Each structure stands twice: as C-alpha cells, then as structure tokens.
Amino acid sequence: xxxxxxxxxxxxxxxxxxxxxxxxxxxxxxxxxxxxxxxxxxxxxxxxxxxxxxxxxxxxxxxxxxxxxxxxxxxxxxxxxxxxxxxxxxxxxxxxxxxxxxxxxxxxxxxxxxxxxxxxxxxxxxxxxxxxxxxxxxxxxxxxxxxxxxxxxxxxxxxxxxxxxxxxxxxxxxxxxxxxxxxxxxxxxxxxxxxxxxxxxxxxxxxxxxxxxxxxxxxxxxxxxxxxxxxxxxxxxxxxxxxxxxxxxxxxxxxxxxxxxxxxxxxxxxxxxxxxxxxxxxxxxxxxxxxxxxxxxxxxxxxxxxxxxxxxxxxxxxxxxxxxxxxxxxxxxxxxxxxxxxxxxxxxx
Numbered sequence: 001x002x003x004x005x006x007x008x009x010x011x012x013x014x015x016x017x018x019x020x021x022x023x024x025x026x027x028x029x030x031x032x033x034x035x036x037x038x039x040x041x042x043x044x045x046x047x048x049x050x051x052x053x054x055x056x057x058x059x060x061x062x063x064x065x066x067x068x069x070x071x072x073x074x075x076x077x078x079x080x081x082x083x084x085x086x087x088x089x090x091x092x093x094x095x096x097x098x099x100x101x102x103x104x105x106x107x108x109x110x111x112x113x114x115x116x117x118x119x120x121x122x123x124x125x126x127x128x129x130x131x132x133x134x135x136x137x138x139x140x141x142x143x144x145x146x147x148x149x150x151x152x153x154x155x156x157x158x159x160x161x162x163x164x165x166x167x168x169x170x171x172x173x174x175x176x177x178x179x180x181x182x183x184x185x186x187x188x189x190x191x192x193x194x195x196x197x198x199x200x201x202x203x204x205x206x207x208x209x210x211x212x213x214x215x216x217x218x219x220x221x222x223x224x225x226x227x228x229x230x231x232x233x234x235x236x237x238x239x240x241x242x243x244x245x246x247x248x249x250x251x252x253x254x255x256x257x258x259x260x261x262x263x264x265x266x267x268x269x270x271x272x273x274x275x276x277x278x279x280x281x282x283x284x285x286x287x288x289x290x291x292x293x294x295x296x297x298x299x300x301x302x303x304x305x306x307x308x309x310x311x312x313x314x315x316x317x318x319x320x321x322x323x324x325x326x327x328x329x330x331x332x333x334x335x336x337x338x339x340x341x342x343x344x345x346x347x348x349x
Contacts, residue, residue, distance in 0.1 A: 001195065001229050001241070007294040008246030009237070010194045014261070016294070017247050019054035028052060031188035032260045034081025034091065035061070035070070039257035040304050046070075047082045049260070050335075051253045065153050072152045074144045077206035088171055092146050093181035094207065096173070099145040105130060105138040113148055118160035146173070182207065182215040187224065190234050193264065194241075197231035200264040252324065252331040254288035254300060262289055265296070273299050276315045280346075283312055288335060290316065290328060300332045300341060311341040321345060 011017050020028055028049060029035055035047030046061035047070070053060070061082070064070040070082045075095045083091050099106065108128055113119060116127070124135050139161060142148045149167040152159045164171075176184075182205075189201060198216065202209045216232045219225040225232045255262050262269065269289060276299070277284040283303040290298035298316030302309055314328060321328070325344055333340055343349060 005241050005244050005246050006194045008249060009241065009244060010192070011249060011294045012247060013192050013194065014049075015052040016251065016253070016291075017249065020052055021054060022060065025049070025053045025055075025057060025060070028192070029061075030084055030087065031192045033083045033087065033185075034073070034075045034079075035083070036079075036081055036258040039259075041306075050256065062154075068153060072150055073146075074140060076204075078140070078144055079206075085168075088168060089173070089175040090181050090184060092171070092173055093176035093178050094185065094205070095144070096146045097141075097144040099141065099147065103138070105134050106142055109135065109138050110142055110147060113161055113163055117166075118151070118162045120158050120160055122158070124161075178211070179215055179218070182211060183219055186212070186215055186219065186232075187234070190225065190232060190237070192260075194237055195228060195231050195233045196264070199267070200231070203266050204260065204264045249293045251291075251293065252327045253291040254331045254335045255291050255296075256288055256335070257286070261291065261296075269296060272296075273301075273315070276317065277301055280313065283310060284315075287311065288332065290314075290331065292316075292318065292324070292328075298328065300336075302341075308337060308339050311336060311339055313343040313346060314341050316345060 015024065015028060032049065035049070037043070037045040037047050038050070046058050046065055048058050048061065061070060065082070069084065071085050071088065072080060072082055073091065075081045075083070075091055102110070108130070109124060112124060112127055119127070121132060121135055121139070124130070125132060128135075139148065139150070143150060146164050149162045149164045150159060151162060151167070185205070186201060189204070190196060193200070198209045198212045201212045205212070216225055220227060220232065223235060226235045226238050228238065273286045273289075284301040285303060286299040286301050287304065287309050288300045289296050290300070292298065297318050298314060298321070300311055300314050302312035311332065314332060316328065318324065329340065329344065341349060
C-alpha cells in the first residue's frame with residue numbers, strides 16, 4: 001500500500017484539505033460519532049470536529065442540541081458523547097450496559113424518576129436525602145444501562161432526567177445485535193480513515209478487539225472489506241487508490257485529545273510523545289498534538305489549568321522543524337486564545 005495516498009485520502013475524506021459545508025459536515029459527523037467537545041476546556045460546550053468545517057461548527061452543533069438533533073449519552077467506555085437521534089438504536093446496541101443488580105441508590109432514583117420525573121439533581125437530592133456525590137454515579141450507571149436519559153439541550157446545569165422509554169418511545173432496543181451494529185459503524189469508520197487496524201477501531205470505539213476483528217472478518221467475507229497490511233479497508237477504496245492522485249498538503253493543526261484523529265492512535269501517540277519529552281525539567285503533559293501535512297509530528301506540552309494552559313514547550317520530530325516554526329507557533333497560539341508557548345524545541349522564545 002502507498003501510505004502517502006492513504007494519508008491524503010484520509011485528510012480529504014475528513015475535510016482537512018477542503019473544508020466541509022453543512023451537508024458534508026453532517027455526514028462526516030455521523031460517521032465519526034459519538035461527537036465530543038474540546039478536551040479539558042470544553043465542559044458544557046457542544047461537540048466539535050475542529051478544522052473540518054467552513055463555518056462555526058460549535059454554533060452549528062449548539063443549534064442542533066437545542067433542537068434535539070444531537071442527543072447526549074454515555075457511549076464509548078462510559079464517556080459522554082453526542083449522537084444524532086436516528087442512530088440511537090445503533091449506539092444502544094453497541095454500548096448498552098445492562099444493570100442486573102442495582103444498588104440502593106440506583107433503585108431509589110429509578111423509582112423516583114418513574115413516579116415523579118422528569119427531575120433535576122437538586123430535586124432528587126431534596127426528595128431522597130441522598131448526597132450529590134451519591135446521586136451522580138448512580139445516574140451515570142442508569143444512563144449506561146439506557147434506563148434514563150439526560151436532556152442536556154444547552155450548557156445549563158439545571159437539566160431534567162427522564163425515563164429512557166418515555167423520552168424515546170419509538171426506539172426499539174432490539175433492532176440491532178451488537179455484531180450487526182458494529183458492522184455498520186465499521187463501514188463508516190473505514191470510509192473516513194481509509195485504512196484501519198482492529199487496534200485503531202478498539203481505541204476509538206472502546207469495544208473488544210476480538211469483536212471488531214469478527215465484524216471486520218464478516219464484512220470481508222461479504223466482499224465489502226479487504227485485508228491490507230494488517231488491517232482493513234473498503235474494497236471500493238482499494239480499487240480507488242490504484243488510480244488516486246494525492247492532493248498536495250501543507251498545513252499545521254493543533255489537535256485536541258478528544259479529536260477522532262487522536263483517539264484512533266492514542267496508545268501509540270502516548271508512547272511516542274513520552275519518548276520526545278523524557279527528561280524535560282518542566283511540566284510536559286501533551287496539551288495538543290500537531291497534525292502537520294496529515295501526520296502527527298509534534299505536540300504542545302505543559303500543564304492543563306482552568307483558564308489558559310501552561311504552554312511550556314513545543315516538541316517536534318520533523319527534521320526541518322525550524323523552517324516551519326512560525327506556522328507551528330501560529331497553530332498552537334490559535335487554539336490557546338492567543339497565548340504563545342514559552343519555548344520551541346527546548347529554546348526559549
């Protein structure tokens with residue numbers, strides 16, 4: 001396989017080369033669900049696919065939240081995410097975690113919502129006498145079981161919790177098996193990433209690698225996927241790449257740690273950045289990863305804070321990093337509210 005072609009087609013499909021209009025973005029968002037907001041500083045904010053839209057996608061998704069065209073749930077490994085409601089049955093099949101032995105707090109809250117809901121957390125506290133630190137984990141577990149639904153249609157804290165069946169009476173929880181649901185999302189995933197390994201899909205979806213391999217194998221048996229270099233791709237893309245001419249790429253984007261491009265390679269990127277920061281005498285947690293011409297080649301490092309982060313350095317493994325210094329600084333500054341890093345490749349700026 002030609003990795004340059006795969007990288008270029010991946011960047012094209014994810015709209016880094018030509019930004020997406022609203023119709024293209026809506027399709028892209030569906031394929032990369034569940035959507036998440038900016039890592040660390042995005043609490044209460046709408047989800048985003050940074051650098052991919054030719055409009056303000058945070059405001060676009062804020063409107064979709066308000067109109068319930070994006071709904072909140074606990075999906076990948078219990079993490080919060082936003083999906084389009086027409087895919088609710090699909091993600092329920094993938095992520096529902098049945099509650100077989102509820103504890104006292106879970107039983108009490110479920111009964112309360114059944115009889116008196118919808119309720120917010122303060123009302124639950126007043127009705128039950130439970131502490132917020134007892135209520136919150138119980139709600140999260142009931143949410144993972146798809147027994148209740150948190151109606152967060154804006155950034156406000158005071159939001160109602162409903163019985164899932166009352167919020168979505170037309171949803172059939174048995175429409176898909178997990179295997180069938182996985183086959184559907186893997187085809188979307190393959191289209192946007194072009195070539196992927198089971199480990200990449202596991203990192204993104206937080207589902208067992210064994211199940212991913214079984215689903216990919218079934219798609220291969222059906223003639224939809226082909227195996228290639230230890231991974232999989234759409235058969236149609238294998239044919240397309242034979243005649244594909246990569247578009248020239250020259251860009252730098254500082255990618256946050258909830259971004260799909262980061263999430264698919266998170267285990268490898270953590271190891272890679274640790275080697276680059278080994279022995280630095282200042283805080284060097286990776287804040288953003290530098291996507292340079294379609295590949296991760298560096299990171300801004302420092303310390304997360306509520307407010308502007310400590311931007312202690314920019315590390316990079318490009319052989320010609322100095323020649324792109326200003327591009328890289330501009331990209332990092334743009335996502336850190338104008339704050340400039342203290343160093344570039346260990347040298348004080």
